[in-house]
Amino acid sequence: MWNKALAAVLTVGVFGTAGSIWSFANEASGTAVTKYMRTAKVSLQDGLKAAESEGQPISGKFEVNEGQLQLRVLTARDGKFSEVLVDENTGKVAKSEAITESKDLANVQKQMEAYSKSKSSLKTAVSKAELANPGYQAVSVTPTLNHGLPIAVVSLVQGTQVRSVAEPLT
Secondary structure, eight states, rough: OHHHHEEEEEEHHHHHHHHTTOTTTHHHHHHHHHHHGGGSSSHHHHHHHHHHHSSSEEEEEEEEEETEEEEEEEEEOOOOOEEEEEETTTTTTEEEEEEEEEHHHHHHHHHHHHHOOOOOOOOHHHHHHHHSSSSOOOEEEEEEEEEEEEEEEEEETTTTEEEEEEEEEO
16 A cells, blocks of 8 residues: 555656656757667666776766767765766766855755665656666666655656656665
8 A cells, every 4th residue: 555655646746857857858958868879888777887997877867968978977976066978889987067156055965965866866766767668778767855755766668658657765
């Protein structure tokens, strides 16, 4: 009974929060990502793992920038935040920059607040989402709070189909 109630609450919460986090499914960039994902040689999980060398991954996503697919992971270390670009072909860190702009900093601090309450990793959340959605590949993961509980909003693609699911981080 509890699992069904939690699933219903999380489902409703995802629809309320997913649009404000990455707006993946509603933007032209989401469509572009589905087009370019076929060329990616690394997974979102690979990117999260690679970014660990720069700090604790607190969110990650594939995006298209100037016609190129890139994998961006936000990390935290010693109270500072970085944007890490992971090469989508090699899985190695290509670039890391400190996050200093107030709008970006506010966004990453909000994600960190949610992630700091979690008991499981983003990699675990991505694995669970992909297992529950056979044939789909995770393209973004973002922690958020839903009624005070930490969840990961995971966006998945299969061909041109996009869906977002909530995975508990407790």
